[in-house]
Amino acid sequence: MTKYRNLWLAGVSLASAATMSAPAALAAPTPEQVAEAALRAAPVWDGHNDVPEQLRERRKDVLAGFDFRDTTRTADPAKDEQAMHTDLARLRKGHVGAQFWSVYVSAALDDQHAVQATLEQIDVTRRLVAAYPGDLQLATSAADVEKAMKAGRIASLIGMEGGHSIGGSLGVLRQMYALGARYMTLTHFKNTPWADSATDKPEHDGLTDFGRDVVREMQRIGMLVDLSHTSEATMMDTLAVARAPVIFSHSNARAINHHTRNASDTVLKALAANGGIIMVNVFPTYVVEETRQWNAVRAGEKARLEALYIGEPEAAAKGLKDWEAAHPMPRGAIKDVADNIDHIVAVSGIDHVGLGGDFDGVGTTVVGMEDVSTYPALFAELARRGHSQADLEKIASGNMLRVMKAAEAYAAAHRADPPIESPTAF
Structure with a gap:
């Protein structure tokens, strides 16, 4: 017995020694570490940024003397202008790897002036991108985005904010696409002659027949249909017509904030069936x-x-x-943005949510997300709530990449379809 007892004690001693010498169990990563890992693997693809609008309002689209590397000192109290939210340094800090630059023009412009102004905004956006070739790269496809990200540049895409930008012409729509525009928001604050806005008196009960043709032609050529700013009737009419995924470039959940330009649960469920994406913004009026x-x-x-x-x-x-x-x-905080994301995930699923901050298009933001550098804080909050790294990568850019590839695939399959024609107005 003594012999076996001694052997047993020796075994215990050896086991204890092995346990003592083994490395301590690795500590679970912090939310910040999960967020950092996700953003390094899948940088943010932001759906909406209004730097081109700032260039028009502040500088009349003159880039001479403008330094996009640092815009933190662009405030002008005499003109009631705050500092811009966006520059190259803060885009890098925020892990932004792809950006839809909005070529917004006022919805109060008549057709001809709206078309001209949109062309000027496309021009200034392209000139801005060309001025910083080491940091920005023009992108007109999902492949371009992936190539730019791989090269360490910020993929720069163009989105038109408001259907008034095409002056009621499918010919103009096609030419805007040829110039690089890759989405169009169907309305802005006002109705167009063919679609109802969320913030105007209803005229059409959604889309007119021509509005449906606009959606069809956009999808035929591969331009993403953006439903931010549209009425719920326009949203549902579009989702009924659409055969490729659509986007909301900068909207939130109406169940969290009942603003009419946010998406209801009914819309969110239809969006999931469509395969599209809603990209959450940080403007308190739409968030809180x-x-x-x-x-x-x-x-x-x-x-x-x-x-x-x-x-x-x-x-x-x-x-x-x-x-x-x-x-x-009340400005709200990062948690309120996360609440919108969590609600969308609960209704639509993790594959149908992204980010469209609306930076430089709004006068104020939720506390903690004052500029484009703050995305890591939002991702840390989402990780804190239990979102996995894989979830965060989808929210950051994976979902948007999938949507754009699907829209391109639909267009490629319909390349032989004839253009939809409409008579000229004059």
Whole structure:
């Protein structure tokens, strides 16, 4: 017995020694580490950034003297202009690997001026990209995006914000595509003659017959259909017509924030069936319900003051300024953006959500996402909530890459189809 007991004790001793000498179990990665790994594997593909609008408003599209490497000192209090949200240094810090630059022009322009202004915005975007060949690379396809990312450059794509940009012409639409535009938002703040906006009085109950042809022709040539800013009727009409995936370049979940330009659960389910993607933005009015409610109360107070001080605009303006000081706008935070993402995932699935910050197109953002450098903080929050690295890679760019490839595949399969024709207006 002693012999066997000694052998047993020796075994225990050896096992203990082995245990003591084995390396300690690796600690689980932190949310920040999961986010970093995801963003290195799949950099952010942002669906909407308004730097071209800033170039038009601030500089009349003149790039001489403009330094896109650092725009942190571009604030001009005399013109009530804050510093821009975007520059090359902060895009790098934010792990942005692909960007849809929005060539937005005012929806108040008539057809001819809207077309001209859109051409000018495409031109300034292409000139900006060409000015920084070491950092930016023009992309007109999914393959271009992958090539740019592999080379360490930021793939730069062009998106038109508002169907008024084509002046009611399918011929103009095709030429915009030839110049590099790869999505078009069907409306902006106002209806077009063929589609209803979310923020205008309904005219068409969604799309007209010509509007359906616009969607068909966009998909035939491979231009992504963007449903941000459209009415729910337009969203559903488009999803009924679409045969390739569509996008929402910068929208949120209506169940979280009831703004009319956000997507309802009904729309989100139809979007999943379509194979499309909704790219979440950071504008508090669209992200946070409390902010939307604040805006409504502010509008009421503004109307009250203007009625109270008829003929005294300065008094009304002072009164509103005093009210705002006493009732600051709730901005929300990163968690509110994550709430929108989580809701979309719950309704549509992880394959149908992405990011479209709307940076440089809005005056304020949620706290913690003040510029394009802040995406890692959002991804850390999502990791903290249990999203895997694989999930985060899909949200960052994997989903958008899949959608664009699917749209291109549909266009390739229909390359022999004749263009949809419509008569000229004059």
